[in-house]
Amino acid sequence: MAAWFSKVFDKEEKEAPTDAGKTSTVEKTEEVVIPKTRRVVQAPVVVDESAQSAYSDDVAIKAKVNDQGDLIVFMVDRPLLEGRSFWCPDVETAQKTSPMATAIFNVEGVKSVLIHGMNITVGRDQWTTSTWGEQCKEIGTEIRAQIKSGMPVVAPECMDSLPDTETIRAGLQKVIDEQLNPGIASHGGIITLNRVEGNTAYITMGGGCQGCAASSITLRQGVETSFREAVPEVGAILDETDHNAGSNPFFNELPAGM
Amino acid sequence: MPKLDTFTLKIKTGERGRTSPLKYTINGFKLDFEPELGNTEPEGEVIVSGDPMSFPHTFLLIGPEDGEEPWDIAGIEALYNCADEEPYTIHMGAVTLEDDADLNIWHDRPTQIFDV
Numbered sequence: 595m596a597a598w599f600s601k602v603f604d605k606e607e608k609e610a611p612t613d614a615g616k617t618s619t620v621e622k623t624e625e626v627v628i629p630k631t632r633r634v635v636q637a638p639v640v641v642d643e644s645a646q647s648a649y650s651d652d653v654a655i656k657a658k659v660n661d662q663g664d665l666i667v668f669m670v671d672r673p674l675l676e677g678r679s680f681w682c683p684d685v686e687t688a689q690k691t692s693p694m695a696t697a698i699f700n701v702e703g704v705k706s707v708l709i710h711g712m713n714i715t716v717g718r719d720q721w722t723t724s725t726w727g728e729q730c731k732e733i734g735t736e737i738r739a740q741i742k743s744g745m746p747v748v749a750p751e752c753m754d755s756l757p758d759t760e761t762i763r764a765g766l767q768k769v770i771d772e773q774l775n776p777g778i779a780s781h782g783g784i785i786t787l788n789r790v791e792g793n794t795a796y797i798t799m800g801g802g803c804q805g806c807a808a809s810s811i812t813l814r815q816g817v818e819t820s821f822r823e824a825v826p827e828v829g830a831i832l833d834e835t836d837h838n839a840g841s842n843p844f845f846n847e848l849p850a851g852m
Numbered sequence: 853m854p855k856l857d858t859f860t861l862k863i864k865t866g867e868r869g870r871t872s873p874l875k876y877t878i879n880g881f882k883l884d885f886e887p888e889l890g891n892t893e894p895e896g897e898v899i900v901s902g903d904p905m906s907f908p909h910t911f912l913l914i915g916p917e918d919g920e921e922p923w924d925i926a927g928i929e930a931l932y933n934c935a936d937e938e939p940y941t942i943h944m945g946a947v948t949l950e951d952d953a954d955l956n957i958w959h960d961r962p963t964q965i966f967d968v
Contacts, residue, residue, distance in 0.1 A: 630918050630952060631952070632915075632952050632953065632954055633952060633953050633954070634910075634912060634953070634954050634955070634956050635915075635947060635949065635953045635954070635955055635956070636947075636955075636956050637925065637928060637944035637945055637946070637947040637955060637956075638944065638945040638946075638947075639942060639943065639944055639945070639959060639962075640927075640943040640944065640945050641962075654967070655967070655968050656965050656966065656967055656968070657965070657966060657967075657968045658963050658964070658965045659963070659964070660963070661963070668968070669965075730966070730968045731968055733968070734968025735968075
């Protein structure tokens with residue numbers, strides 16, 4: 595950048611002969627070529643179909659560990675909860691509300707359980723001595739046994755007692771307006787609550803959050819924590835942001851050519 | 853982020869091809885590919901490779917330069933050979949590069965999914 599900037603403002607002085615054989619100083623400015631701004635595009639990544647769960651008479655379960663290694667997502671080949679999601683932060687809550695969550699909490703090192711659609715997301719205790727490979731097998735066995743038992747995933751009276759969608763939406767919007775957005779405004783970020791379906795919240799992280807390498811930390815330690823403190827009945831909190839399209843993230847990658 | 857030792861791209865071209873030589877940038881440095889096999893004519897296929905031996909913070913396939921025709925890419929199969937890791941492959945789908953666009957060709961190893 596400094597090279598072409600200097601071409602604009604620095605005038606080159608050059609000595610040229612005159613008719614009288616003397617020399618004089620003339621000013622010459624080079625033609626400025628400003629490089630055209632280029633953009634980076636993404637091609638869709640094609641997922642290997644063989645990695646997807648295939649329905650069979652048995653309960654097929656696949657597990658996936660996140661990059662940080664503190665969450666395991668179990669994808670089951672059938673719906674677990676229709677229309678609602680269920681968040682369980684501890685074993686005491688699980689014992690009162692959900693046979694499925696109670697069974698999962700029996701496995702060592704489980705910190706939280708989130709049941710949503712066909713997925714169960716299990717938070718791992720960072721101090722556990724179990725490897726995630728061991729946990730995956732044990733939790734998978736518990737999930738399979740619970741589904742085969744025919745027991746409800748969550749007690750019906752618990753699901754019936756959840757507040758209505760509008761009450762949840764209003765509570766979450768208040769958190770965004772009064773706590774989250776004022777806090778992340780200094781980074782140029784903004785959180786938008788797109789909609790609430792049942793008790794599942796869909797958000798977008800815009801401005802400096804879009805494409806930011808720390809957005810997942812903001813989501814889990816900021817947004818999720820605040821949401822669950824204010825509205826404990828909220829279930830899954832899903833980020834709908836296209837982080838690949840971020841144009842001004844706080845932690846940006848180097849643009850091409852820089 | 854792993855250190856990318858070598859890579860190979862198999863690029864399938866769609867309806868609109870490309871005539872200018874292919875180049876890539878890694879962390880802002882523009883480099884030539886190793887000798888190409890094949891071509892980027894319409895419906896053609898080319899295999900290019902490189903040995904950046906570097907950590908790919910930005911890793912881009914440079915698109916058509918200013919004024920050139922758009923390039924239709926039908927798909928890319930990318931093989932990454934990183935230090936101290938098993939090689940892995942990523943399949944990318946169709947994308948069109950206009951004369952102001954470069955394509956991100958760095959993708960982390962896919963998250964492992966397994967039966968439990």
